[in-house]
Amino acid sequence: MERLRITELLGDGIGPELRESVHAVAAALPLALEFIPVDLSLAARRRGGSAYDLAEQSIRDTRIALKYPTVTERESPNAVLRQRLRFSVIHRPVLSIRGISSNFKEDVALEIVRVATGGTYDDPGQRIGEDVAVSLRIVERRPCTEAARFAFEYARRNGLTVTSSSKHTIQRATDGFFEAIVREVASGYPDVRHRVELFDALLAKVILRPHDYQVVLVLNEYGDFLSDMACGLVGSLGTGASGNYAFAKDGRIEVAMFDPAGGTAPDIAGRGVCNPTAALLAFGLALDHAGHAALGNALRKAVLDAIADGKSTADVGGKLDTRSFTGVVTDALADALV
Numbered sequence: 617m618e619r620l621r622i623t624e625l626l627g628d629g630i631g632p633e634l635r636e637s638v639h640a641v642a643a644a645l646p647l648a649l650e651f652i653p654v655d656l657s658l659a660a661r662r663r664g665g666s667a668y669d670l671a672e673q674s675i676r677d678t679r680i681a682l683k684y685p686t687v688t689e690r691e692s693p694n695a696v697l698r699q700r701l702r703f704s705v706i707h708r709p710v711l712s713i714r715g716i717s718s719n720f721k722e723d724v725a726l727e728i729v730r731v732a733t734g735g736t737y738d739d740p741g742q743r744i745g746e747d748v749a750v751s752l753r754i755v756e757r758r759p760c761t762e763a764a765r766f767a768f769e770y771a772r773r774n775g776l777t778v779t780s781s782s783k784h785t786i787q788r789a790t791d792g793f794f795e796a797i798v799r800e801v802a803s804g805y806p807d808v809r810h811r812v813e814l815f816d817a818l819l820a821k822v823i824l825r826p827h828d829y830q831v832v833l834v835l836n837e838y839g840d841f842l843s844d845m846a847c848g849l850v851g852s853l854g855t856g857a858s859g860n861y862a863f864a865k866d867g868r869i870e871v872a873m874f875d876p877a878g879g880t881a882p883d884i885a886g887r888g889v890c891n892p893t894a895a896l897l898a899f900g901l902a903l904d905h906a907g908h909a910a911l912g913n914a915l916r917k918a919v920l921d922a923i924a925d926g927k928s929t930a931d932v933g934g935k936l937d938t939r940s941f942t943g944v945v946t947d948a949l950a951d952a953l954v
């Protein structure tokens with residue numbers, strides 16, 4: 617059996633229940649998986665000192681990590697990890713899930729690739745006197761190039777088109793620079809269709825014709841807006857997962873961290889009723905990244921089929937608790953893999 621070592625960043629609230637679900641599913645895979653836990657819970661972080669050091673060391677060692685939800689008290693663990701590991705690209709697939717109701721009739725399957733740094737988010741800005749406030753908008757070549765390469769590689773591997781989107785006609789220097797970098801990268805992928813769309817038009821068109829869009833490549837703040845809008849279209853902010861990537865100088869992915877959307881859900885923590893879908897989808901992305909896309913696909917199919925069959929947890933209208941839902945997924949996966 618092939619071996620795979622994954623750092624696990626333990627969190628708060630429903631984190632332990634999500635972890636139990638991931639481990640149950642992992643046991644059904646034909647892989648010798650070794651999870652290396654690092655405690656990033658609030659208690660561990662409050663003790664001070666080494667929690668983040670240990671996390672960073674372990675992620676650099678295994679080069680792949682799965683992170684469970686963490687409480688933000690003083691610092692945001694996600695922001696700390698992003699800075700320490702220099703994550704520059706976020707990949708956020710947003711998919712309709714049959715069986716989860718939404719106000720939107722069409723199916724959505726967007727692969728949002730977002731520059732994870734800069735834009736307007738690295739500078740809180742400052743007030744100038746009573747009546748004016750300013751902030752810096754930062755667009756850097758390196759993360760834009762990394763995001764564009766990631767988007768085009770992903771599109772090539774999966775036979776998809778890339779749409780880059782910004783307000784380059786107005787933000788000529790910043791967004792114009794971004795689109796120029798994307799065009800430069802795109803020229804190395806003549807087999808991948810690329811088009812450019814103004815971001816305001818994109819929002820309308822994704823709603824009007826979601827099937828026209830596959831990989832969407834955007835700067836930080838646009839990615840933030842688009843991800844939440846797309847999640848709203850599929851009826852849930854909490855069922856998706858994302859991948860965070862940091863790159864070596866030669867352009868190869870150096871480390872990757874996968875995490876479920878959604879928070880620590882303190883109101884239901886410890887009751888065994890949380891929905892592990894997002895954590896399992898995060899695990900699926902980790903499997904894809906580690907070169908086991910067939911297993912990632914089988915896991916996604918098992919999760920999505922279970923929900924479509926109404927075998928789901930209460931938050932999405934089902935009657936199962938976390939363990940029973942995980943059992944359905946694990947059984948389906950085991951059947952699919954024989």
Ligand code: ATP
Nearest residue numbers: 686687854878879880881882883884890891892931
């Ligand atoms: P945090 O401060 O960590 O973001 P929160 O409670 O403010 O926690 P969420 O954790 O996103 O925010 O929870 C919002 C609501 O969604 C809560 O009622 C919670 O119980 C529910 N929820 C979140 N995640 C899940 C899940 N995996 N399964 C079931 N319900 C969930």
